[in-house]
Amino acid sequence: PIRLTSPPFYNPFAGKEEGHAVAPGTYSVTMYEYTGKEMKKLADPVKFKVEALDIYTMPPTQPEELVKFKKDVARLQGAIQGTGTILSDITNELKHVRKAISRTEVDEFSFLTRIITIENDIRDLRIKLYGDRIASRLDMPEKPSIAGMVGSITYESKNATSNPTKTHQDLYQRAKKGYAAFAKEVSDLLDEKVIPLRRDIQAAGAPYTPNALPEVIKF
Template identity: 30%
Template sequence: MPGQYSVSLESRVDGKTQRLAGPVQFKVNALGAEQMNEADRAALQQFQQKVSRLDRALTGAVQTGGDVDKRLTAIRQSLRDTPGDMSSLVARADDLQSRLRDIMRAMRGDAALRRRQENTPAAINDRINQIEDEERFSISRPTQTHIDSYNVSAQQFGEQLSKLRQLVDVDLKKLEDDMEKAGAPWTPGHVPEWSDR
């Protein structure tokens, strides 16, 4: 990304860091940037930064979703290993798994349909990747198509992130707390309760 940067060179040996050179300031210019006026260059840079922030948040949400999926798999196994009737907790875990799949499908797309070479609606990730690919070496203001695509992605991502937060921060935590009360085996990502009484 064009802008002002600095670089330094350091060596780390046996846990000790020694500066070898720098810091040296330098400026990165986009190829063809000299053809752009200052307002267009500023608009492009601002847009690229917005897209980058959305991509960063989307990447974190997708990773969180993947982690939660693993936790839910462990939860389902734990509930199978728990003596007694766990059907209501299993049903809640199934519901969380289903909701998580819907959230992940909106963010990443429908992998099952893609494997069968079916057309799929553009996922948030698809839109953002396309914008980044097409704007990376741009020497003009962002296109209206990219601005519109960003706005759709940001609005859809906000909705999915809200659903993911509800699922993780409220519903999953409540399920894990109820599993703890039921004496279910420990699952990853959950700090167990303990008392010697």
């Protein structure tokens, strides 16, 4: 996900936010100047050529396919991180909802039951996405998580210059299939439980909570 802030100190061990190396070929670059009001073109496109150094033990037979695979993995990893952020946002929202219902003149029990159900659903979804931390600490066997599979591919092949291995290709397909089903569950959770809860607590006269669109008071 996009970050608008930077760490307050320099960490030499932190990874750089950079893309993957491009495939050999001819590219072009154009310079613009942004003055705060308009974007001004400074020069016409200038072409340049990227060539691979002849230093590889196992050079890729299809460089374009290697770049495509890395981009596909990066997109999947971005989707995973973004969906994880959504789950965190919902968790934070539920904390506000708990506080909000205590300030309404309604039966809190029914709302709390729905909140707990959503919290349990999020816990189960997190396990599917990131794995079971408790099981991991106890050295208990568990299935590879979606984020874990993609993380393995990224860690092992980010700077690789040879063709993607069969293991990495298989891991990507498993993670992609798993994420598709996972994203559907998150979408259903929002549509069937979270959004209706927002609407109902608002109808009950609860104070504003994050992600809820305030309604105009009708006199």
